[in-house]
Amino acid sequence: MKFKVSHLSILAVLLTGISSNVNAVEQNKLDVFYYSLSDQYISSFKEQLDSVAKEQNLTLETYDANNDAGTQELQIASTLSNHQTKIINLVQPVITDEVIENCKKEDSRLVFFNRQPDLNMLDGFAKAWYVEGDSMQAGQLQAEMVDNYIKKHPEVDRNKDGRISTILLTGPQDHQATYLRTTTVINELSGKYNNIDIKAKLNGEFDSFKARGELENFIIHNGVDQVELIICNNDAMALGALSVINNEGFNTGDKTKNYIPVFGIDAIEPALKAIEENKLEGTLVNDTKEQVKVILKLATSKETDNKKLEKELKLKISKNGTVYVPYTRVIKKN
Helix, strand or coil, X not given: CCCCCXXXXXXXXXXXXXXXXXXXXXXXXXXXXXXXXXXXXXXXXXXXXXXXXXXXXXXXXXXXCCCCHHHHHHHHHCCHHHCCEEEECCCCHHHHHHHHHHHHHHCCCEEEECCCCCHHHHCCCCXXXXXXXXXXXXXXXXXXXXXXXXXXXXXXXXXXXXXXXXXXXXXXXXCHHHHHHHHHHHHHHHCCCCCEEEEXXXXXXXXXXXHHHXXXXXXHXXXXXXXCEEEECCHHHHHHHHHHHHHCCCCCCCCCCCCCCXXXXXXCXXXXXXXXXXXXXXXXXXXXXXXXXXXXXXXXXXXXXXXXXXHHXXXXXXXXXXXXXXXXXXXXXX
């Protein structure tokens, strides 16, 4: 959806006269824009970013858009004249082109993270990058966790119909991580099993409350016996699902009875606690600390040559400036 009025364009024009008189900003002052700090993962990401920035003597000016794209447009526009690097967790990718064009005019470095911008636009600016966990790898590792569980636990087919009734809880449909995590885990499992029965793909929007409502509605209409495996695009939704099946008498801490394996991604603290308590089966470490280090390196470096930056980061940078940070698995060893 394109906004009727471009706040970025308007403020860019208004601030042109001011910006021409501003000296180049020191690299130790950075502007950080979050799509919503009410998101558990994003909130924990901020804590990690703040911590590492403090260690590196960096000053961060933080903005929370509260999941409102218009608000984020205004927040970014208000900082265009300061020449500071912009670190952006987009509400929507629709403003990518204007953000990049205005940062070009101000010659400001730009690092997107977590929510994918328009990569075609990213390719046209040498001082712009996108840092994210490798969502395709996340789907592969999640499929491996599910595969290992099914092999060890044939009783996962509780109703003994020869099928494994599976619920998928997915993130926003326009989010690249949703697509990659979902399609990869399905493709990987389908290649190994012909009895994975996808009963529903429920859009939980990466949100615990939304996921809970979606799964509750499914169970009301279909019954909990149609839920034998739950695969979630992130931990917030896994925890929402867990609260629903807890209310149905499942996953209360004894994995030998009334247990539905639930898998998430992100390794947030409540999810790790649930794994330790035998309530959640597994998750993946979305290596926030490593992502933060990469983001801050790209934000503060004077280097724009990606080949040279690759050597410093020890990670591959694609032609369009995308950097993927690997995941690792977390399961409880019984």
